[in-house]
Amino acid sequence: MKPGKVFSHVGQAFPGGAYDYVIVGGGRLGLAVAFYLRRAIPEARVLIVEQSGIPSEGGALLHARGVWHSADLPPGKLAQATWARQVWQDPEAETGTRRPHDPRFQPVGWARALNVASEDTEDHFHGEGLALLEPQAFLSKFSPDAREQLGTLLDWSRIGAVQFDAQGGYGSATSLALSYGYGAVRLGADLLLNTEARLHPGAVELRRLDITPRMEVVVAQTLRVPCAHLIVAAGSEGPALLESDLGLVCPHGRAYAQFPRLELPPAAGIPVISRAGFTVRSGEGGFRVLPAAAPGGDPPEYQPCGGRLTGVPVGVRREILDELLLSLPDWPAFEGGALNLGKTVVDVPGGWEARPRGGWPLWRHVADNVTLLLGGLESDRLGLPTALDLAYELAGIAGRPWHDV
Amino acid sequence: MKPGKVFSHVGQAFPGGAYDYVIVGGGRLGLAVAFYLRRAIPEARVLIVEQSGIPSEGGALLHARGVWHSADLPPGKLAQATWARQVWQDPEAETGTRRPHDPRFQPVGWARALNVASEDTEDHFHGEGLALLEPQAFLSKFSPDAREQLGTLLDWSRIGAVQFDAQGGYGSATSLALSYGYGAVRLGADLLLNTEARLHPGAVELRRLDITPRMEVVVAQTLRVPCAHLIVAAGSEGPALLESDLGLVCPHGRAYAQFPRLELPPAAGIPVISRAGFTVRSGEGGFRVLPAAAPGGDPPEYQPCGGRLTGVPVGVRREILDELLLSLPDWPAFEGGALNLGKTVVDVPGGWEARPRGGWPLWRHVADNVTLLLGGLESDRLGLPTALDLAYELAGIAGRPWHDV
Numbered sequence: 001m002k003p004g005k006v007f008s009h010v011g012q013a014f015p016g017g018a019y020d021y022v023i024v025g026g027g028r029l030g031l032a033v034a035f036y037l038r039r040a041i042p043e044a045r046v047l048i049v050e051q052s053g054i055p056s057e058g059g060a061l062l063h064a065r066g067v068w069h070s071a072d073l074p075p076g077k078l079a080q081a082t083w084a085r086q087v088w089q090d091p092e093a094e095t096g097t098r099r100p101h102d103p104r105f106q107p108v109g110w111a112r113a114l115n116v117a118s119e120d121t122e123d124h125f126h127g128e129g130l131a132l133l134e135p136q137a138f139l140s141k142f143s144p145d146a147r148e149q150l151g152t153l154l155d156w157s158r159i160g161a162v163q164f165d166a167q168g169g170y171g172s173a174t175s176l177a178l179s180y181g182y183g184a185v186r187l188g189a190d191l192l193l194n195t196e197a198r199l200h201p202g203a204v205e206l207r208r209l210d211i212t213p214r215m216e217v218v219v220a221q222t223l224r225v226p227c228a229h230l231i232v233a234a235g236s237e238g239p240a241l242l243e244s245d246l247g248l249v250c251p252h253g254r255a256y257a258q259f260p261r262l263e264l265p266p267a268a269g270i271p272v273i274s275r276a277g278f279t280v281r282s283g284e285g286g287f288r289v290l291p292a293a294a295p296g297g298d299p300p301e302y303q304p305c306g307g308r309l310t311g312v313p314v315g316v317r318r319e320i321l322d323e324l325l326l327s328l329p330d331w332p333a334f335e336g337g338a339l340n341l342g343k344t345v346v347d348v349p350g351g352w353e354a355r356p357r358g359g360w361p362l363w364r365h366v367a368d369n370v371t372l373l374l375g376g377l378e379s380d381r382l383g384l385p386t387a388l389d390l391a392y393e394l395a396g397i398a399g400r401p402w403h404d405v
Numbered sequence: 406m407k408p409g410k411v412f413s414h415v416g417q418a419f420p421g422g423a424y425d426y427v428i429v430g431g432g433r434l435g436l437a438v439a440f441y442l443r444r445a446i447p448e449a450r451v452l453i454v455e456q457s458g459i460p461s462e463g464g465a466l467l468h469a470r471g472v473w474h475s476a477d478l479p480p481g482k483l484a485q486a487t488w489a490r491q492v493w494q495d496p497e498a499e500t501g502t503r504r505p506h507d508p509r510f511q512p513v514g515w516a517r518a519l520n521v522a523s524e525d526t527e528d529h530f531h532g533e534g535l536a537l538l539e540p541q542a543f544l545s546k547f548s549p550d551a552r553e554q555l556g557t558l559l560d561w562s563r564i565g566a567v568q569f570d571a572q573g574g575y576g577s578a579t580s581l582a583l584s585y586g587y588g589a590v591r592l593g594a595d596l597l598l599n600t601e602a603r604l605h606p607g608a609v610e611l612r613r614l615d616i617t618p619r620m621e622v623v624v625a626q627t628l629r630v631p632c633a634h635l636i637v638a639a640g641s642e643g644p645a646l647l648e649s650d651l652g653l654v655c656p657h658g659r660a661y662a663q664f665p666r667l668e669l670p671p672a673a674g675i676p677v678i679s680r681a682g683f684t685v686r687s688g689e690g691g692f693r694v695l696p697a698a699a700p701g702g703d704p705p706e707y708q709p710c711g712g713r714l715t716g717v718p719v720g721v722r723r724e725i726l727d728e729l730l731l732s733l734p735d736w737p738a739f740e741g742g743a744l745n746l747g748k749t750v751v752d753v754p755g756g757w758e759a760r761p762r763g764g765w766p767l768w769r770h771v772a773d774n775v776t777l778l779l780g781g782l783e784s785d786r787l788g789l790p791t792a793l794d795l796a797y798e799l800a801g802i803a804g805r806p807w808h809d810v
Contacts, residue, residue: 247715251727296701300723310652318705322656
């Protein structure tokens with residue numbers, strides 16, 4: 001099979017021509033759907049259009065939470081998530097792409113600290129690897145170093161039980177997406193970087209961007225390619241693009257998520273911990289603090305900005321600050337100087353996350369030959385299965401590589 | 406008992422002097438807590454400070470939803486809500502204030518249209534007057550005129566059951582608040598209008614406002630009154646005031662709610678109807694469309710503004726537009742020209758609503774002798790009981806006029 005081409009700058013002539021599938025957005029879902037389309041329909045001409053690079057600077061992929069666990073999944077989705085974890089643990093087997101120096105999935109386990117071992121919890125108890133443990137039994141699973149650090153992170157005297165998924169862990173969403181990107185190109189998809197897409201019925205207008213010596217971004221070339229089917233996988237910008245260009249109203253929210261850092265060197269093998277609205281996982285020499293679903297959707301007019309605390313500016317937005325303040329009794333580690341709140345919004349890593357209706361990643365045919373593909377908060381667990389599902393649906397393939405339980 | 410005094414403009418000399426209770430905010434909860442404090446502790450010196458008039462132009466009271474029903478209440482709160490309805494139906498009996506020309510509570514009934522008579526519904530089935538009816542049995546309770554209009558509002562072919570509260574209805578929150586305001590002054594509370602309050606430990610700085618001939622609002626007089634106990638009942642601005650003035654961080658949200666109008670003359674006796682994220686009630690010659698909890702809390706930086714629909718500006722914010730679009734199959738009445746979306750935000754009635762943690766109205770001692778009183782979405786049903794509860798707590802009275810079930 002002849003590989004596709006990557007066009008990263010306007011110096012490379014792009015021949016144009018008609019495509020069967022144009023995918024707008026080279027994020028995790030866009031690259032995965034391109035890969036599966038080429039694998040399922042080898043004769044399909046597939047083009048991925050990305051306005052920036054991979055990972056896109058403004059998108060959700062760069063700052064993706066990157067956490068996997070099996071809790072709170074309805075039975076029909078557990079099989080999909082389990083399949084996604086297997087892919088994450090060995091992307092080479094799925095995509096045929098070797099990237100030996102990329103960070104790999106870390107199966108350190110995932111734990112949620114609970115007040116009591118309530119029946120509410122058992123309602124959400126679907127993961128095969130999930131166990132409900134006494135706090136001491138949980139802590140005894142780890143090395144003395146990790147145990148000591150767990151003791152400084154969380155106030156265990158407030159914890160009645162721990163929901164533990166030994167198969168949980170964290171990984172790099174970017175690395176996984178790159179595997180699919182290389183895989184898609186290897187299977188014959190073309191990839192056009194630094195190119196904006198404007199949508200038209202049956203065609204896509206491509207605006208190849210360039211940077212002048214004065215650092216202005218300009219449209220250096222405009223061309224139009226006919227396409228039989230359009231897939232919009234542009235993250236939180238996708239619904240707005242469909243509305244502005246094609247007049248298709250697709251109500252979906254988006255929110256600017258931020259991830260403060262806890263500047264403590266992580267002990268080896270320390271698990272991902274979830275408690276009181278926050279998930280904390282190690283990474284890059286410290287810990288990333290992942291807020292829960294909060295903040296909800298932001299108004300369309302919201303511009304990301306930091307918050308103020310009794311008048312003093314900090315980089316973390318106010319809604320997350322509120323949650324941090326409320327969770328101090330649970331997380332003593334947040335109270336010292338180790339929590340880096342930044343001084344302005346640029347000091348705190350963050351990005352726009354989509355908020356699909358219903359909470360789960362989804363695809364939806366919003367017009368004839370136009371499909372919206374949207375990830376959101378659950379992309380780490382269900383993004384890939386959703387992309388595969390769309391590709392197989394378009395290819396007319398009935399089976400799926402997971403088995404519903 | 407000697408009545409209190411109302412100081413509405415700086416031309417009236419305000420003598421100052423110490424107060425036992427200063428209540429910041431002359432909304433529904435502030436006026437009610439003042440009334441109950443004076444009734445419970447006749448010797449207490451009580452001052453209400455309101456930055457505007459009553460109702461305050463920027464506050465939630467003016468645009469309060471004004472709907473009462475008994476669904477979805479936990480048992481402990483049902484008794485409180487039932488008591489609140491009795492007060493609303495006859496405020497004179499409770500407050501001793503006669504305002505015969507004010508709009509009265511309209512016991513037209515409240516109905517929620519459901520897909521099916523599911524068990525989920527029965528979980529929330531606590532009102533004594535609540536019934537679960539077949540749609541036809543529900544419709545047959547109304548006059549032919551009302552029945553016909555109900556048929557044009559909602560697509561009843563999509564409705565499987567109706568949860569009906571014959572004791573539900575709607576009323577004017579402003580009128581109820583005024584009853585309490587007059588009552589509080591009659592019982593001896595002082596009321597200072599057009600006055601901003603800045604908080605200090607043990608004292609309140611009062612800034613009496615005036616309007617110059619050039620329509621500028623200026624501080625015309627500043628004075629400081631000692632107060633033994635401070636109650637902040639300033640609606641969605643209360644937590645921010647406590648934080649900026651006293652450094653007390655009280656995480657709570659706020660949201661700008663808007664109420665589009667459905668320009669159809671209401672049939673007599675038409676009930677309040679709730680369905681698919683919206684409640685519609687008659688009022689002022691048309692219907693008010695009340696969105697559900699959406700939008701959630703807004704970021705602190707949000708400025709109310711209208712939305713855009715495929716590029717065309719409208720007065721209703723985008724989040725509510727999304728919900729309206731999604732509910733069109735349920736509410737055919739929203740589709741014609743009768744729904745008034747306005748052209749800019751000023752065309753659509755709306756105001757800032759508090760979003761207390763947990764959803765229910767609450768009071769909380771946030772420092773020694775400083776109490777936050779916060780209403781939010783459930784103020785129509787539980788605001789007054791919360792205000793009474795705080796007053797009785799401060800007075801050391803054990804009983805409450807409602808009986809928990």
